[in-house]
Amino acid sequence: MNISDRSFVSRGEIAYSENKNEIKTISGGYLVCEDGICRGAYAELPEQYAMLPIYNYGKQLIVPGMTDLHTHAPQYSFRGIGMDAELLEWLNTYTFPEESKYADIEYARKAYNYFAEDLRRSFTTRAVVFGTIHNEATIELMNMLENTGVVTYVGKVNMDRNGGENLQEQSAEASIKATEDWLMAIDGRYENTMPILTPRFVPSCSDELLNLIGKLADSRNLRIQSHLSENKSEIAWVRELVPNSTSYANAYELFGNMGTAERPTIMAHCVYSDEKEMEILKKHGAYIAHCADSNMNLTSGIAPVRKFIDAGINVGLGTDVAAGSSMNMLKTILITLQASKMYYRLVDTDVKQLTFEEVFFIATEGGGRYFGKVGAFKEGYEFDAVIIDDGKMFSTRDMSIRERIERMCYNDADVVIMDKFVKGRQIYGKL
Numbered sequence: 001m002n003i004s005d006r007s008f009v010s011r012g013e014i015a016y017s018e019n020k021n022e023i024k025t026i027s028g029g030y031l032v033c034e035d036g037i038c039r040g041a042y043a044e045l046p047e048q049y050a051m052l053p054i055y056n057y058g059k060q061l062i063v064p065g066m067t068d069l070h071t072h073a074p075q076y077s078f079r080g081i082g083m084d085a086e087l088l089e090w091l092n093t094y095t096f097p098e099e100s101k102y103a104d105i106e107y108a109r110k111a112y113n114y115f116a117e118d119l120r121r122s123f124t125t126r127a128v129v130f131g132t133i134h135n136e137a138t139i140e141l142m143n144m145l146e147n148t149g150v151v152t153y154v155g156k157v158n159m160d161r162n163g164g165e166n167l168q169e170q171s172a173e174a175s176i177k178a179t180e181d182w183l184m185a186i187d188g189r190y191e192n193t194m195p196i197l198t199p200r201f202v203p204s205c206s207d208e209l210l211n212l213i214g215k216l217a218d219s220r221n222l223r224i225q226s227h228l229s230e231n232k233s234e235i236a237w238v239r240e241l242v243p244n245s246t247s248y249a250n251a252y253e254l255f256g257n258m259g260t261a262e263r264p265t266i267m268a269h270c271v272y273s274d275e276k277e278m279e280i281l282k283k284h285g286a287y288i289a290h291c292a293d294s295n296m297n298l299t300s301g302i303a304p305v306r307k308f309i310d311a312g313i314n315v316g317l318g319t320d321v322a323a324g325s326s327m328n329m330l331k332t333i334l335i336t337l338q339a340s341k342m343y344y345r346l347v348d349t350d351v352k353q354l355t356f357e358e359v360f361f362i363a364t365e366g367g368g369r370y371f372g373k374v375g376a377f378k379e380g381y382e383f384d385a386v387i388i389d390d391g392k393m394f395s396t397r398d399m400s401i402r403e404r405i406e407r408m409c410y411n412d413a414d415v416v417i418m419d420k421f422v423k424g425r426q427i428y429g430k431l
């Protein structure tokens with residue numbers, strides 16, 4: 001056995017997704033971590049792990065860390081305000097002016113410090129993050145995220161059109177040159193912070209830039225993240241911008257931005273992705289980052305997540321700060337559930353609402369898979385865990401672990417994170 005400071009047993013009320021339809025729970029169970037790797041959850045501690053230190057969490061919940069598959073670090077500063085516009089107006093009124101401030105490294109340092117520290121204290125153990133077009137600020141963000149211990153992909157944003165004079169790169173070549181400089185500056189620098197190519201969305205990137213990004217991804221073996229089919233005006237605009245595309249997803253595909261199963265592209269939203277787009281997403285092994293909070297706030301619509309799951313497309317959840325108003329994944333789970341219920345009731349009664357089991361799975365292992373064996377307490381998975389005290393949620397009922405997990409997602413007001421581990425390393429808490 002590999003005994004290190006990342007080898008230990010956690011004892012408590014364990015819950016994780018066995019599969020998308022089943023949450024496995026063990027009361028007073030033993031969760032084994034060997035050098036950062038999970039060796040399973042047990043009702044009785046197997047003999048061979050008896051010599052490991054045991055952290056006894058009593059009645060506290062132990063759940064897998066969650067994956068936030070889509071968020072914007074520079075927008076954290078205006079989370080929860082400016083929710084009165086739809087996407088394109090929201091970008092021009094609130095987002096682009098705020099992101100332009102990150103040309104100032106002092107401003108960036110201050111703002112990113114809040115983001116990184118709050119991420120460390122959240123339910124999130126893995127995240128895929130947009131920066132801005134600015135190299136210096138994005139590197140500062142990566143430095144800070146590396147220090148948190150959360151595992152992330154971070155993107156310097158590419159945009160060479162429609163950003164206004166303050167948030168636009170000079171040309172496609174200039175944008176790619178800056179991206180190459182950024183990649184060189186961070187090469188070999190981090191253990192847990194990976195770069196990801198980040199064309200903002202089709203309206204922000206010329207054909208030439210998207211093409212060059214596709215080529216760079218292939219030649220450097222890099223992944224790509226972007227936005228897809230979020231809002232009706234946006235989709236109509238993309239149709240004008242790339243008239244030879246058969247769909248918005250096809251526009252990315254034409255320029256080599258849809259990735260491969262080994263280097264999956266993340267597409268945020270997909271609110272209006274039809275069968276044709278779903279086929280493209282599936283063919284490339286892409287991940288949909290479903291951002292229900294954001295889609296409500298900007299009145300974008302409701303993504304048919306049930307259809308994506310049934311079609312076998314990879315789905316994770318994104319908070320999409322700041323169109324999403326917080327980085328709290330429990331809140332994102334709640335709104336995902338509520339949105340799917342309203343899709344069923346108001347849009348299409350043939351599309352059944354998501355179950356709690358399904359959404360808990362998507363939040364943990366569904367998005368976690370983007371990072372490998374992540375998001376469940378199964379043998380060989382990387383050990384990401386959050387220990388939660390819900391003892392202040394008084395009830396006369398004798399609650400099962402399954403009920404407590406559901407309750408904390410529907411009502412997180414009195415839920416406290418006690419400890420948090422990523423790859424077996426404690427990155428937050430009291431231990």
Ligand SMILES: [Zn+2]
Pocket residue numbers: 070071072227268320
């Ligand atoms: Zn976004």
